Amino acid sequence: MSKKTSERPVFPFTSIVGQEEMKLSLILNVIDPKIGGVMIMGDRGTGKSTIVRALVDLLPPIDVVENDQYNSDPYDPELMSDEVLEKLNKNEKLPIVQIKTPMIDLPLGATEDRVCGTIDIEKAISEGKKAFEPGLLAQANRGILYVDEVNLLDDHLVDVLLDSAASGWNTVEREGISICHPARFILVGSGNPEEGELRPQLLDRFGMHAQIKTVKDPSSRVKIVQQRELFERNPKDFKQKYQDEQDKLMEKIKNARKNLKNxxxxxxxxxxxxxxxxxxxxxxxxxxxxxxxxxxxxxxxxxxxxxxxxxxxxxxxxxxxxxxxxxxxxxxxxxxxxxxxxxxxxxxx
Incomplete structure (x- = not known):
């Protein structure tokens, strides 16, 4: 099966009705990731994860070093893993491929090892090598890390995510062995306020906070339901209908990223x-x-x-x-x- 046909169809961002606060917060973070991520709080069934996935589908592909587990940037030493940096210092040629901007979903029951990566102590001792198994933070480098129900996640784990998002690096230390790799990602957390708020110290670390509510206007609700039905009936045609708007928005985001410094x-x-x-x-x-x-x-x-x-x-x-x-x-x-x-x-x- 080809990659195109095996990919799950994604709802077009420009076809989403309402939720302007959330859409704007996400777009601004994509233009300037240093804003510090978005916390989205709202009722169940308001399309939080649909909007995040739709946004990722809009983003331009990125250049990465081939077969590198950290999505290393072939042009920026600050965004390279140690292995790639070593090759660069030896003047080795870096093979480059293009991939979609990564979006990693953090499962609710994820352990710290799964998130940060693990060091194989036995291998490190017996072979004298730093044997590191990268985690979700490595996969999310230069992309988006999405945490649904972030308010139900262990506070310690939220702390780890926010530290990495702020510093752009993930450090794993075990038994005197330390591994550090780039982990620059936009952290998007979502949750339902009925299930508890995040601690203020953690909430403050998110750059922006969007509140989304269930749409009350009957005509808007009908439109949302119809849009969803049309998409599910024929995703390809539905996406085609919005392709021009999608392309224009993608171009606006690309230009905004370039012009930000001015x-x-x-x-x-x-x-x-x-x-x-x-x-x-x-x-x-x-x-x-x-x-x-x-x-x-x-x-x-x-x-x-x-x-x-x-x-x-x-x-x-x-x-x-x-x-x-x-x-x-x-x-x-x-x-x-x-x-x-x-x-x-x-x-x-």
Whole structure:
């Protein structure tokens, strides 16, 4: 069976109705992975995993070193495994192939060894070699790591994932043997708030937080059901119908990635972002940095050069709502508090 026919059909991203918060958060993280990933909280059956898979299908293929278990970048030493770096230093030719941007699903019952990889101590001692079996973090390098029900995952494991996502490296140490390899990925976590929230310390480490709700409008619900039925009846024709829109969006993302370094943001806007974070008692400086990065990514996506206050208004709730200290007696939504503070500081109607 050819690779094309054996691949499972993926629902087109541009055909998804609603859930704009989630779609925007994912696109901005793909443009600038340094934003720090997305936490998606919402009701069951709202298409969280469908949207993430649809996004991966949009991304351009990446160049990797052939037969390398870490998806090493053949042009960037920072994104190479030790083995590839060694070959490069010896001036050996690196065989290059193109692969789809990887998307790795983290199973709920995954162990730390399965996630981080394992060192074969016996082999290391008997043969004097670093015998390492790479885990899911190696497979996710330069791609997306998707964790469904992240709020049910062991806190220690969430910590490991967030550390790797932030540093871009995974280190495994056993019995005095240490292995380190690149693990640069966009971490996307999803969960249902009814099953418990993440600890605030962990939640704060996600760059953005999208809330998705079940669509209430009957006509939109009917459209979603019809779209799904059409796709299941004939996935190929359904995808073909949206191919032009998919290609345009893919091109926009590619251009935005290239233009990101040229985007400017005025000092007074940065000052106002920091004032909002200060007014809302946001701990640390992560909120300030993520808001600035997300605003720049939005401007790059819209093919402009400079951040405006409107851009900041568009993304600031997604960047700050999960960083506010929660008062259990308070009924007001944290997103509303962020918007109120923005309007006050920016004198924005």
């Amino acid at each position: 985007i400017t943001i005025k000092y007074e806007l940065l000052e106002k972002i920091s004032q909002i974070c200060s007014d809302l008692n946001v701990d640390g400086l992560r909120g300030d940095m993520v808001t600035s990065r997300a605003a720049k990514a939005l401007v790059a996506f819209e093919n402009r050069n400079e951040v405006t206050s409107k851009d900041i208004f568009t993304i600031i709730t997604l960047c700050l709502r999960h960083r506010l200290r929660k008062d259990p007696l308070e009924q007001i939504d944290s997103g509303f508090k962020v918007q109120e503070s923005f309007k006050r500081v920016f004198n924005y109607e």
